[in-house]
Amino acid sequence: MASNLSEEQFHCCICLDFFHNPTSIPCGHNFCLKCIQRFWDTRRKSVCPVCKKAFKIRPELTINFGLRDITNGFKGNHNRLQEMFCRTDQMPVCAKCNAKDHKYHNVVPIEQESRTIKTWIKKTEAEVQQMIQGRVRKIEQIKNSVQLSKTQKDKEIQTSVEVFTMVISAIERNQALLIEEIEKKQEATEQRAEEFLRELERENSELQTRSCELQVLENTDDPLYLLQCVPRLSVPLSTRDWSEVQVHSDVYIGTVRRALSKLVETCHDLEKNLSSDAVGRITRYAVDVTLDPATAAGWLILSPDGKKVSLSKMQRKVLLPDEPRRFDACVSVLGKQSFTSGRHFWVVQVGDKTDWDLGVARESINTKGAIMVRPDSGYWAICRRKGGSLSACAGPSVPLPLLETPQRVAIFLDYEDGSVSFYDADTKTHIYTYSGCSFTEPLYPYFNPCLHDNGRNAAPLVICPADGCVEV
Numbered sequence: 001m002a003s004n005l006s007e008e009q010f011h012c013c014i015c016l017d018f019f020h021n022p023t024s025i026p027c028g029h030n031f032c033l034k035c036i037q038r039f040w041d042t043r044r045k046s047v048c049p050v051c052k053k054a055f056k057i058r059p060e061l062t063i064n065f066g067l068r069d070i071t072n073g074f075k076g077n078h079n080r081l082q083e084m085f086c087r088t089d090q091m092p093v094c095a096k097c098n099a100k101d102h103k104y105h106n107v108v109p110i111e112q113e114s115r116t117i118k119t120w121i122k123k124t125e126a127e128v129q130q131m132i133q134g135r136v137r138k139i140e141q142i143k144n145s146v147q148l149s150k151t152q153k154d155k156e157i158q159t160s161v162e163v164f165t166m167v168i169s170a171i172e173r174n175q176a177l178l179i180e181e182i183e184k185k186q187e188a189t190e191q192r193a194e195e196f197l198r199e200l201e202r203e204n205s206e207l208q209t210r211s212c213e214l215q216v217l218e219n220t221d222d223p224l225y226l227l228q229c230v231p232r233l234s235v236p237l238s239t240r241d242w243s244e245v246q247v248h249s250d251v252y253i254g255t256v257r258r259a260l261s262k263l264v265e266t267c268h269d270l271e272k273n274l275s276s277d278a279v280g281r282i283t284r285y286a287v288d289v290t291l292d293p294a295t296a297a298g299w300l301i302l303s304p305d306g307k308k309v310s311l312s313k314m315q316r317k318v319l320l321p322d323e324p325r326r327f328d329a330c331v332s333v334l335g336k337q338s339f340t341s342g343r344h345f346w347v348v349q350v351g352d353k354t355d356w357d358l359g360v361a362r363e364s365i366n367t368k369g370a371i372m373v374r375p376d377s378g379y380w381a382i383c384r385r386k387g388g389s390l391s392a393c394a395g396p397s398v399p400l401p402l403l404e405t406p407q408r409v410a411i412f413l414d415y416e417d418g419s420v421s422f423y424d425a426d427t428k429t430h431i432y433t434y435s436g437c438s439f440t441e442p443l444y445p446y447f448n449p450c451l452h453d454n455g456r457n458a459a460p461l462v463i464c465p466a467d468g469c470v471e472v
Contacts, residue, residue, distance in 0.1 A: 335445030
């Protein structure tokens with residue numbers, strides 16, 4: 001800064017203090033923005049307090065950023081080299097300022113603060129790069145999910161055509177409506193995917209920009225420029241947590257079942273025969289499932305062989321070791337077995353229980369506090385509540401009208417196909433299928449016997465023997 005500048009040049013003639021957000025009016029004089037606004041607010045005419053020049057129309061005022069920067073610099077250095085940085089006030093200061101206005105503040109050499117800032121920049125750059133890579137992976141995952149959904153859509157449409165061509169001509173009209181509904185659901189799935197992709201690409205672009213800015217700052221040798229830019233770059237970017245975002249199509253076979261339930265009895269007989277054949281084909285994938293005590297909530301009682309789970313009659317929580325995977329607020333438990341590939345089939349006896357949940361859950365589910373049993377939270381399950389009809393926990397739930405309430409429920413997981421199917425193990429009829437899923441981590445059998453409901457729901461959930469599954 002030039003040595004002939006004086007402190008008075010940077011004083012507002014209204015408040016007599018250093019300019020704060022200075023503004024220049026048309027006559028050339030400078031004032032604090034708030035000072036001149038308040039001055040004009042108290043007068044009929046807009047006149048300059050210095051030269052008395054009057055303006056017919058009140059001038060639009062904006063901050064003179066150049067004058068503001070010069071003023072701030074003058075306030076800091078008093079025509080001296082700014083060698084220190086005040087962490088308390090977050091500003092560079094000279095030796096005179098340090099001794100006078102910042103005597104008891106946290107003041108460090110400016111080079112030390114510059115090194116600290118550069119360390120922060122390197123750390124932030126690494127975090128930004130990690131976020132970029134995460135979003136690149138998520139983009140690829142969503143694209144793959146859309147492609148899988150399209151393949152599943154084609155398979156479901158083909159299945160619906162095969163079924164409807166075997167019945168009377170009235171079904172052909174229902175078939176056309178069904179395919180239209182499936183296409184609309186697929187269109188909605190692709191639209192959601194496109195929205196996610198646009199947002200991911202926008203965030204990725206912002207992160208790339210932030211990365212470039214941080215790299216420039218990391219290599220700068222100008223500590224003042226570095227310190228001026230840090231406050232703006234330290235503001236977090238407006239990004240979302242993508243770890244739980246999934247794109248999957250609606251369950252088309254569920255749509256087929258709802259359409260079939262409206263048809264004549266001959267359609268029901270046909271569907272029953274088809275479902276029976278399907279169950280017969282999948283029983284060869286039966287697995288021996290047992291319950292995992294390390295995941296069981298403190299209210300639950302597990303049989304010694306790990307095949308039965310029920311709620312304690314006292315309904316009082318038992319103090320158990322705080323395992324990371326233990327449910328602590330919901331009366332749920334997982335199976336010991338995990339599945340990362342292949343096809344797997346097991347049967348659970350629900351009997352006349354009025355309330356229960358059954359299905360699969362991914363390894364990374366949240367087991368602490370209240371949980372949401374639905375696919376975007378890592379659960380693929382069906383449930384019964386208050387002795388009513390079954391529902392798919394699809395978020396929102398999907399009612400499952402059945403002619404008979406199952407006593408035994410068969411669960412079939414096809415990991416590569418991305419599907420979880422449920423059947424009535426006794427009548428061999430299909431109940432519901434989650435399809436088009438993208439499984440990327442281990443899956444575990446999931447059980448919830450629910451509360452007693454005044455004694456009406458006290459019976460346990462029982463895992464049927466693996467060799468007995470073949471006889472379903």
